[in-house]
Amino acid sequence: MKSPELQILSLNAFSGGGASLAPDVAALVERRKKSFGAGSVLFYDEPLKIVRAEGAYLHASDGRAYLDFYNNVPTVGHCHPKVVEAVRRQVGEFNIHSRYLFDVAHDYAEKLLATFPASLSNLVLTCTGSESNDLALRLAKRMSGGTGFVVTKTAYHGNTATVTEVSPSSYKHGKPPSHVRTVPPPDPAIFGNDMAQGFADAVAAAITGMEADGIKFAGLLVDTIFSSDGVYADPPGFLKAAIEVTHAAGGLFIADEVQPGFGRTGTGMWGFARHGIEPDIVTMGKPMGNGYPIAGVVTRPEILSAFCGDFGYFNTFAASPLATAAALAVLEAIEEDGLIANAAHVGRHLMARLKRLQAKAPITAVRGAGLYLGVEFGTEDGPAPAIAKGLINGLRYRGILIGAAGQYGNVLKIRPPLCITIAHADMLADAMEELLG
Amino acid sequence: MKSPELQILSLNAFSGGGASLAPDVAALVERRKKSFGAGSVLFYDEPLKIVRAEGAYLHASDGRAYLDFYNNVPTVGHCHPKVVEAVRRQVGEFNIHSRYLFDVAHDYAEKLLATFPASLSNLVLTCTGSESNDLALRLAKRMSGGTGFVVTKTAYHGNTATVTEVSPSSYKHGKPPSHVRTVPPPDPAIFGNDMAQGFADAVAAAITGMEADGIKFAGLLVDTIFSSDGVYADPPGFLKAAIEVTHAAGGLFIADEVQPGFGRTGTGMWGFARHGIEPDIVTMGKPMGNGYPIAGVVTRPEILSAFCGDFGYFNTFAASPLATAAALAVLEAIEEDGLIANAAHVGRHLMARLKRLQAKAPITAVRGAGLYLGVEFGTEDGPAPAIAKGLINGLRYRGILIGAAGQYGNVLKIRPPLCITIAHADMLADAMEELLG
Structure with missing residues (x-):
């Protein structure tokens, strides 16, 4: 098969x-x-x-x-006039990396961060959702001291070497390494009517399994609408119990908003909001620049600080004037066009x-x-x-x-x-x- | 210290x-x-x-x-009129992923591949040099069956989890894992007048060391002008002996052209040409789109095929009409402006x-x-x-x-x-x- x-x-x-x-x-x-x-x-x-x-x-x-x-x-929308105009203007003015200062990166960062709970106050800009999830895994490992992640069975989170390991759907044969454990998608056909308890129990069992094999748990990573698993959104709030299990086990919760984010679910900017939860790390990408390569990681300052104490991290093309001008126009279009x-x-x-x-x-x-x-x-x-x-x-x-x-x-x-x-x-x-x- | x-x-x-x-x-x-x-x-x-x-x-x-x-x-050049015009035109026409067809991606791919030796005939487009090096490491591992890499002491190859491991300069404390071995930069102050032999001997010793520890060698990865090590270009051809050592040990040679590539060395498009060598894998990035995020990996078809048999790889923002239109304008400007x-x-x-x-x-x-x-x-x-x-x-x-x-x-x-x-x-x-x- x-x-x-x-x-x-x-x-x-x-x-x-x-x-x-x-x-x-x-x-x-x-x-x-x-x-x-x-x-x-x-x-x-x-x-x-x-x-x-x-x-x-x-x-x-x-x-x-x-x-x-x-x-x-x-x-x-394809070729949205507002985004086209922002790109056409900025590309002729200047486009440079973010070790210099310029206004638009900060106008964007502040407008974006205002859509998050107050605790999630730091932003790292990257170029792709893959880069964002790659960084998120490193942040979670550093903060938790663990290496093991729980993901869903047909998850896709991106294409780097490390992110492929937490993306079972990318394996044409074989399966993810032992530090990655999978749970079924939140399907009523599997978990019945008490989705919150059923899914949380599956996450707990996966954590217990990895720790029995000597792998310390680092975090739970899910796309908050479970796109590649087949799209699961209901009932609102069911994720809350799994996050509690994650935190009780010393792990971080990473909300992958690459697909549900930026208003797609119709109930606010982010898919996690539907579940009444506050992630430790949020990743985003695809729609962020309406096609211009820009993506990001939002987290608490202490999580970012801990990581930056160990490693230099710089992303040449990210947080550029052109990327953030395009992304700012996207946020404005989402608002103005309702x-x-x-x-x-x-x-x-x-x-x-x-x-x-x-x-x-x-x-x-x-x-x-x-x-x-x-x-x-x-x-x-x-x-x-x-x-x-x-x-x-x-x-x-x-x-x-x-x-x-x-x-x-x-x-x-x-x-x-x-x-x-x-x-x-x-x-x-x-x-x-x-x-x- | x-x-x-x-x-x-x-x-x-x-x-x-x-x-x-x-x-x-x-x-x-x-x-x-x-x-x-x-x-x-x-x-x-x-x-x-x-x-x-x-x-x-x-x-x-x-x-x-x-x-x-x-x-x-x-x-x-900043805001080069040709690149500005290409971006302004394409962003208003369409910008979409590469699972559909469109002309510009192929006009670009063919023009780029024409600058390489005939054996290097397949291109994978990515968004950043980091993504390119991340993929290159996976290609080399798959093709060699090994996991160990040799890099220079102060190398920087990018910011993903996997690429950071082969980037000793990103470590604020500690050092790369045991599957990564370092050699000194090709400095005459270290190797004296026979740079080719000295550097090749250092690579050979690193391979011997890792294999003694039970780690199978996968490849040698160097920036062909050794940027972060302090810029080393001479004598032309000195890398050849190290590549021979690499191949004899069953490894692949990855030329990181993210910094030297696209004509910077003044002796052709690629830094490796200065050394009269033919890499197994070439990675590129930074100047490729004059600031628009586009990067790439060029390799032999059989190396790409082997990898694609194991994993699905797709990069949403890469190979887009906008990215390749910008990059095509860069190639044209390099030519036209001499x-x-x-x-x-x-x-x-x-x-x-x-x-x-x-x-x-x-x-x-x-x-x-x-x-x-x-x-x-x-x-x-x-x-x-x-x-x-x-x-x-x-x-x-x-x-x-x-x-x-x-x-x-x-x-x-x-x-x-x-x-x-x-x-x-x-x-x-x-x-x-x-x-x-």
Whole structure:
């Protein structure tokens, strides 16, 4: 049996055969294989060549506009005028590392930190979510004195050597080293109705297991909406008990907000807020610069100080004027465009439509919050990734982009730019209804 | 005794006391301490607030223009019109991850790969030099079956957990783990006149040492101009013998071109070319996007394939239209502006002036190639970091920005944008002459 990640990749990946490609696409695929080799992963049996983007739409070389329900990076909309303008202005003024002073990094840092509980008052800027999680693991190890981490079964937290170890979904074979222990995703099908207790017990058992093997616990690391596990948001507050277990065992709680952060869940800026908890470390990335590479770690000053006493840490491209100007424009656009309220409003409507669809389709669950929804497919034979794969390609030919997640790749992952409208949500629901009919 | 990195940092770092700061600078320093906490490192006793940049100059809030002999990222010049125009155009068209197709990533990849030996035909794009070195270590481990690396004594290769282990200069106390062994920098004061043999013998001894401890050798990783060790370029070709030792022991040679790459040495695009060698893996970063975060790993297809058989690797922000458009403009600017020839020409002139200065100042060596030069200070009492520190601050007040490197922080590190002129080089040499007089 193939590993989960391999299933997810193959579910949506270009296989190199099958569909006959348009000449411009075929030519690019050949160039791609030559330069990028085994590192190349393309979406779709018939890959898309993008030529332009705006708002909720990507425009392809086939002359069609594709409604984007996949991309969580351009969170305020593709080519948002405010972000475009900020980048165009700053790139012509200056762009330099942060060992010099300049205003915009501090305007940004203060505006960002104001969205966190008061205890989380220090920010380290990095370039990618991977760099943020890599640093977060080091902070947690230093503060706890431990080395062991608990993560979920199909977790993905990034691509550095160290972060891959806490990302079971990246293993094509084999499994994470012994200092990494996994717990099941917070699925009612596994834990029943008392999710808080069930998930906390699983975390406690994982800690007990690693300590029995002589590995001191350092922390619990979860994506607060469990994206790659298949999108789990409910019931609000269920994470609280697991955090208490983590703290009682001397570990730190790292909230990975790379995917749920910046308003996507529709209930505030951060996914952890939904659970009424205060993380020790928060990491963020993807939507932070609407595509400009910027990411960050927010933590308590004493956690950062302890680490900085041991190691020099400097990140050349991070906290630059250009990165922070782009990111500041994103924060302003989220506010000015009312995107958190929009995520809640459109997400609620889409959730209701998907739940109605559930009554007449092989859908085993509709989950999520705001504009991060998961639609799980299954039949009496179990998880049904073939249905998800059929939908992904079927929706592509109907002009809608989407992807899959979960251990079996049977969960349709809905995470559009936050600027989509009720009409866009209806276009997705209508198309799914037709395809599943 | 403080560790090398601590010395280097304190040599040029803002100490928080002493100079009375301009009100705008003092206010920013306070905001900075609050938001960035222990993670903040600022240059100079009296930090600079930057408001604008162009060509070889940074303009500060004190109304002065500072000639930049420090920054190796804006390699084609601050706010180069070609790069500014490329970013301004692409950011308004589209910016998305590379699981879709688009032209510019391939136009870039092919132009970049054409600068490498034919065997090095696959490119993985990342966002930072740290991510590139992190991936390179994984590639080398997979291909060699080993885990042990040899690096130089004061090496710096980046900031991830794994890359910090091969960066002795990042340790404020303690030292790298046992799978990392160090060799002295290629200094004639250590190895005498037969540098090739001496350095190769040191690498061989390090490999023998690790294998005696049961650690299988994976590779030799060096910055091909040994930047943080204090800048060592000569004699051309000396690295060849060490690479032969590496290959004979079953290891891979990783050339870290993050600092010397993209024409800085004046003898071609890459530092390794100076040594007539063909690396197994090449990493690059800093100047690649003239400040836009883009970095990369170039290797042989079979090395990349082996790794990709084990792990999924995807980098969301890398290989994007915006990143590759910026990087393509950099390659074009290097060509069109004749920057490699300029690095050779201006570098030769500056080297000659510095060597003349050596006769009348406490300079123990002038080293380097092209526009990466090192001026080492010492007296009969040994290395003289105080002279380097005095010069760094003295030059700042004369309107010239510069930094230090080396185990003792006694090497003035000269690495300006490659667009500087003979007149600029004379300004630096004149100012140094005055200050040392």
